[in-house]
Amino acid sequence: MSCFSRHPTLKWAQRSDKVNLTIELPDAKDVKVTLKPEGKFNFSATKDGVPYEVDVDLFDNVNVKESKFYVGPRSIVYVVKKAEKKWWSRLLKQEGKPPAFVKVDWDKWIDEDDENETSGKNSGDKDFSKxxxxxxxxxxxxxxxxxxxxxxxxxxxxxxx
Structure with missing residues (x-):
């Protein structure tokens, strides 16, 4: 990571089978996103000539083939499919307080107990035609x-x- 890059806000919410990551960076250019099976997530882009980067290790393994992302005009949304259907105790592998740029996405968040009641509602899947x-x-x-x-x-x- 460059010493001159900045961190965009990374919001997250989860379900038992996936994690929704939203990177808030309006008008991002040169967007590059990589995700590895062991949960290594990398993002880089520029905005107004300023580089932005996120390089984190997610809590557990993921299914890269079934994960998908969308680059929109205001944000980049990545729906990360978990390798195992289970709730994570946190987003990042490292314990302790997460970095300041990582925040909970309360608009998409549901409690583990409420998942079955709201299945299908606000799931975070992006199908804009529907x-x-x-x-x-x-x-x-x-x-x-x-x-x-x-x-x-x-x-x-x-x-x-």
Whole structure:
């Protein structure tokens, strides 16, 4: 790691079968991400000519082939498939307080006891085509509801006249 590089914020949340890593670095350029089976995770990118890096050892082994990442305009999301389906006691292999740039992603976090109740909800899997289709359906529902309400109001007004 270069002595001049910075650390972007690394947010994490887990399920029994995967870990969601979100690197907050808007407008990142030259993004390079590597993940090794023993849990070695490396990230590097530049923003406005400044290098950013993350080099950490995850708590346990991972399945590289079934893991996937997405580079978006505001962040880089990596869904890391665990080698074994179990809850990790922490994100990093090293014990003690994690580095300041590593934070819990409370938006995606669920407790171990609640995993079965919320399976499928907010799982962290990125399938943006499904997300867009849901938005269109919701928008259409709202529009139909509004049209129904307006037509009822119009009928009520005509009847009273």
């Amino acid at each position: 997300k867009q289709a849901r938005k269109r359906r919701k928008s259409k529902k709202k529009k139909n509801l509004l049209q129904n309400m307006l037509s009822k109001l119009k009928l009520d007004c005509i009847c009273k006249a």
